[in-house]
Amino acid sequence: MDPIKKSAKRRSFLKSLTKQLAISNIEDRATNVRITCYANIRNAMEALDVKVISRPAPGTAPEYAPRSNRPSCHLCRAQYKRQRKTWSYCYSCNKVVCAGHSTTLHRCHSCTPG
Structure with a gap:
């Protein structure tokens, strides 16, 4: 077998393994508003086919815990x-x-x- 084909095969295997291991953590982080507010992070998550939560409209007030x-x-x-x-x-x-x-x-x- 050609060594170039072997290394390309190994590289694609490692990439798919990395994605499989990291996808659950990335999906958890996709629900965090503080992380997904940055466009570059949202784009990277969407490139991995992870559904990112929609951002709230700028006029809506965030829900805070009620005052004591x-x-x-x-x-x-x-x-x-x-x-x-x-x-x-x-x-x-x-x-x-x-x-x-x-x-x-x-x-x-x-x-x-x-």
Whole structure:
């Protein structure tokens, strides 16, 4: 057998093997909007016959996670200018208080006796 034909045959086998091994990873990445926003990456994926997700219209707003409605501790805001989110309320004054500024009964330090 001619060595040139043998190397060409081997090269085509390696190319097809490479494509078979990489195609599942490329298909996963084709669904990522951040990756497919670049034209050169989209073109390379489409050259490999991978279906790339359609880009959203420029006027549409992206969907973000909804903002948290959890209140922040009133003592953290006053003392440290920090917004420590919590669901606990002071048993006495009914203000929002975090675990760091409360006892086991969820009383803020300003309402705790002594």
